[in-house]
Amino acid sequence: MRGVRPEALAEFLQEDPLVVDVRPAGQAEPIGFAQALSVPLADIQGGNHHLPKDRPILLVCERGVMSELAGLYLEAAGYERVYHLEGGLRGLKRAST
Numbered sequence: 001m002r003g004v005r006p007e008a009l010a011e012f013l014q015e016d017p018l019v020v021d022v023r024p025a026g027q028a029e030p031i032g033f034a035q036a037l038s039v040p041l042a043d044i045q046g047g048n049h050h051l052p053k054d055r056p057i058l059l060v061c062e063r064g065v066m067s068e069l070a071g072l073y074l075e076a077a078g079y080e081r082v083y084h085l086e087g088g089l090r091g092l093k094r095a096s097t
Contacts, residue, residue: 001071003086004058006095017056017083022070027062036060044070047077056081064088 004012019036022044039049041061051057057079059067067084074082085092 001068001075001082001084003064003068004083005086006092009085009092012058012083015056017058018052019058019060020051020070022059022061022066033060041066041070044073051079053079053081056083059084060089061085062088063090 019033021036021038022041024040024042025038039051043049051074057074059070059082061067064085064087067088071082071084
């Protein structure tokens, strides 16, 4: 799994990744990405998801910890094009100010 630094996000989004918010449903506030899916980490851990393997997946969470863990689970399940937003949404917010 590779990380995407906040300052490289705009360029990475040109690859049309599927953006997946892995925060628990009660914590997931809108994140500002068009067509982002909400798939909580617990669902990824349990295999309760239908994420495609044929396009890049960008995992996001608040601080980058849950998204990195979700990526490890997806890689173990055979996903090859998995990325996570380094520093999470907080890091993205800090980088944009």
